[in-house]
Amino acid sequence: MGQFIKQIFASLIGTVAGLMLFFAVGTSGLVLLLVTAALQETTPVLKDKSILVFDLSMQIQDTKPPSTLTQALQNDDTVTMTLRQVLGVIEKATKDAQIEAIFIDGRGIEADNGIATLTEVRQGLEKFRAAGKKIIFYDVDLNEKSYYLGSVADEIILNPMGMMEFNGIGTQPLFLAGALEKYGIGIQVIRVGEFKAAVEPFIRQTMSPENRLQTQVLLNDLWTNVLTTVGKSRNVTPNKLQAIADNQGMLMPTEAEKIGLIDRVAYFDEVVTDLKTLTGKTSESENPDEKSFPQISVENYASGFLRENQNESASNQIAVVYAEGEIVDGQGAVSNIGGERFAKELRKIRQDPNVKAVVLRINSPGGSATASDIIGREVKLMKEKKPVIVSMGNVAASGGYWIATEANHIFAEPSTITGSIGVFGMLFNVQDIANNNGITWDVVKTAKLADLGTTTRPKTEQELAIYQRSVQQIYNLFVNKVAQSRNLPESKVKQIAEGRVWSGEDAKQLGLVDEIGGLEAAILYAAKEAKLEKNWEIQEYPRRRTFESIILERLFTSKITESITPSPDSLTAEMLKLKEDLAVFQLFNDPKGIYAYLPFNWQIK
Helix, strand or coil: CHHHHHHHHHHHHHHHHHHHHHHHHHHHHHHHHHHHHHHCCCCCCCCCCEEEEEECCCEEECCCCCCCHHHHHCCCCCCEEEHHHHHHHHHHHHHCCCEEEEEEEECCCCCCCCHHHHHHHHHHHHHHHHCCCEEEEEEEEECHHHHHHHCCCCEEEEEEEEEEEECCCCCCCCCCHHHHHHCCCEEEEEEECCCCHHHHHHHCCCCCHHHHHHHHHHHHHHHHHHHHHHHHHHCCCHHHHHHHHHHCEEECHHHHHHHCCCCEECCHHHHHHHHHHHHCCCCCCCCCCCCCCCEEEHHHHHHHHCCCCCCCCCCCEEEEEEEECCEECCCCCCCCEEHHHHHHHHHHHHHCCCEEEEEEEEEECEEEHHHHHHHHHHHHHHHCCCCEEEEEEEEEECHHHHHHCCCCEEEECCCCEEECCCEEEEEEECHHHHHCCCCCCCCCCCCCCCCCCCCCCCCCHHHHHHHHHHHHHHHHHHHHHHHHHCCCCHHHHHHHCCCCEEEHHHHHHHCCCCEECCHHHHHHHHHHHCCCCCCCEEEEECCCCCHHHHHHHHHHCCCCCCCCCCCCCHHHHHHHHHHHHHHHHHHCCCCCCEEEECCCCCCCC
């Protein structure tokens, strides 16, 4: 029996040792494979008369998060590039004699890129076309945002079985007050600002008149920009475009062609034939593959031919610092702006003698008031040592505007959503839902307000007054900061505050923004303010690209394939929207429970 046990024990040891050896060798082999794949030469070959392919399914963000093993194993085909990469590609292609034209491919599922982002890309495409190069745009089902970008093209082509949507833009916010009441979840709100609508989904079942007004004005501004820009490119008056949106909305391809909104109706293979002709590849025997005309995707062109300045030892640097996502207290995560983490990053940049100017790029709806003030303080200290220029992206509102207001100069696009100078707090309680299910609480305390922060009951009038006083104080602080930094009378700031959102164009007229322009305009302005002339290089922050992430990206990043991921059905899409709306609660971590946040379920379509 003892011998048997010894044999079993020895077998177990052998098995464990074998597994350990297997995993050791396997892990080493995987690491070696990753390193080898990362170090392989991946520079694509660029032929003469090549077509640069711009896929509208590409997601354009201010920053690109690092690749992870989980994402790699999920085989996510989504291509994500930064705005500066895309602009750099278009600028280089404009000067590249081997690039004949740009083909904008709209066959895939269009990425959810904001209008302000598309405005900067469109300006780059306008310069490309002004250099004498062609832009061809093809789509199947065309909507307003893709048409806004694609209207810059020399030729717009629509599939015969496609459709053109041109029915204006709108938003349909979701309201949860009825559901919260039904399930016995209580909520009490304290806020300052008639237009501070972020709390409305939890206390109302429809929009307030103030929220409806500000939303209508904002959408009108965005839509006017679309009509003006598209009308200029297509030689169609904004009034005619508005009439189409009001009376037709959806156009068959032949109708869109007759009106002059598109140039031609054709299938994709016919477009490919045209692109072959454009590149001089007309022989089918020479090019049996229908897609064999010389081409390169935007992402491959960026990786192979775009070299960005990243010389950390350069003595004249412009730091481009990206503040993208919701503002949260503490360290935060990759996808949001942690107040302490971001402030620490700004301190390092402030103390770096090589950094002569800073461009703070903001794409944020706001969030924690405490974190916003911590970041704003660092911006103010930075301004005392070197120029700080803000570039607003699609949205820089509430807490996003709070951190912008201390800068020397603020740029915004006409379609940027900004302002929303207001604060609020939300106090949830679970008394009804708990009591209805047999759960109760009791309390022993040494002071009347000892359980002030409890969620087991609604707040008393005295407690609500305490919270309201705190919210009012923070609102007054916000208004005062804007008045001082923007050199505006406090009375005027109060008139344009109240939590109201503004377009970038309106914000400029009101004095909240200094100049209309994009990220590149802000960088050039920073160089001018620091008197650097042309002797400077760019450093981007935060530096999130680790060696491990680069290895994983090189190994696992999927290239564009012919497979098209189907869009979700309407019911699934609505449920996904609800999931996104509720996920915002995970980011509500302000220590005082007070937030400077944009209405967070706005989705402009």
